[in-house]
Amino acid sequence: MKKREQSSVIEIKGLYKDYNSDGLAVHALNGIDLSIKKGEFTAIAGPSGSGKTTLLNIIGGIDRPGRGEVKVAGKNLNGMKRGELSDLRLNSIGFIFQAYNLIPVLTAVENVEYVLLLQGADKKERRERAESILRDVGLERELKRKPAEMSGGQQQRVAVARAMVSNPEIILADEPTANLDQSTGSALLDLMRNLNKERGITFLFSTHDSMVMKRAGRLINLRDGRIVAGKK
């Protein structure tokens, strides 16, 4: 049982990713080898352009690997079709974006419900689970507010609720605190850490905020598309 808990949910071997920018090849990732175990609370740190977002996008299946092997939740992403990647994102991965990326015309509870809607949950179950998780992140009063009517911190908490509601194995967060003030960012980090501990969800997030780095269970340093250092 213990061995199973420690199994890798993310396994990356020799990952390369190049972009073409105005005719120039940009090497976003230069041979990444990485293994993330279930229940880890890992931060990827590095300056802008170091490849953090590209790495998260590839792990999340919204970008394609160039070379190398990427396994997420036991599935090899190489050669997966778009529809299969969608299913993986829907059922195994939760996303938290720097810019919140909520659906602007839906209310907080509808944004969270949307994922359950895609999973085919019935209306009553959807509403109950969405409201419950929004209460867990302290948004019981904002259920019917649209994103534009909420603060950045509140929007990001809706994004966390949306990422969690489908009980994913992994939550990927791309600089989740970057647009928040320090206290709001800290509170969000507390929330994520608690969810990590209580529910055993694996968190992998990018950051260049030193406060976030200090509170990470594991820190991976990325520079010019390479892992330069890591600590537990």
Add this chain to the structure above:
Amino acid sequence: MRGSENLKLVAGLSWRNVWRNSRRSFLTFLTIVAGCTLIIFMRSLQNGGYAQMIEDAIAPLTGHIQIHEKGFQDNMTLEYAFRDDRSMIEKIRKTKPVKEAAPRIYAGGLLIHNDSSAGAEILAVKPELEQRITTLHKYILPGGRYLEKGDTLAIILGKNLADNLGVKAGDTVSMVSQGFDGSIAAENFSVKGIFRTPNVMYNRTLALIPFRQGSETFSMDGYISSIVIRAEDTDYVPAVTERVKEIAGEELEILPWDKLMPEILQFIVMDRVSSHIFVFILYMIVAFGILNTIQMSVFERIRELGIMLSIGTSPVRIFSMIIIESAIIAFIGIIMGLISGAALSYYFTIHPMDFSAYQAEMELYGMSTLVYYAKLKASDFYNTGTMIFFLSLLFTFFPARRAAKLDPVRAIRHL
């Protein structure tokens, strides 16, 4: 997820999307409603116009269907006659939806009055039946009357023919012709009335005498030139023609109005071609209106679609969602458009456009139809609805495919 559940989910999302941006959806509705209304209205005006044109052309004399001896239509002489089979006429009269059927005798002859003479087409008819088949009796000029049952040596003439002969109601004209048996057919007739129809040819050449007199004068010996039939409505003519063919058999030629007056059908076909072009343009306006609004809606939602893709919405669902959005808008728009098109058309069915005040001017240009009304046809509803629905889906295909193929990473960054 099962297919039906998936469809329910996608349809539910589409339904919400349609009402989310009600202004955009309203604009699309408006395009479809306007297009449908215009097409239905135009089609029904055309139907009414054609029906009236056919009616105006065939009503005075031709009737809906005529039965002749084979070869009569090409030669138009007395020789092409067939035996007057009363039981056949009675069978035809009892066939539904036949309104009336009557025998006729047709001959060419010379009409003479004092020093004037003119060639004429002489038609011997049964006035009491003929009045239920044709409308010539409505065009009798004041001071005269139509033929009546019991008339013997009575004749009515076209206005121009009467003018050429210099006769008026009450005068006597002599008629000289050849009988069916080859004998000389000559008789003096009393002019009972003069008619002026919208058909100039009838006014110039036509003369009507009573059937019994015609049979005697032309020595028909129980033979007739034709049986003229009127159906309850022009639309029933094909069906009635088939039934009449069964009754009359293969020996006789049975010609519906479009064979008797093919020039009308040719005009309608020509007019339809130009109207098809106009309707095609209307369809294209609607189709490009839909393409434009759906394109806009996809473009406005690129980021949102990127988010949806990122959090697990499959490309197939995105594609289906946009197609169903368009289908919902099209369906509602088509229903509303068909209703408003029907309402507008119905108004012009009960309040036809009447150009009687311009009769003289219109006749100058050969236009005898003075009243234009709208006539709704179920097939126009079906065709218009189906076509717009199909075009809506076809023209949504491209923006929907574009949405489904969005790169989530780029789409999320789209402002």
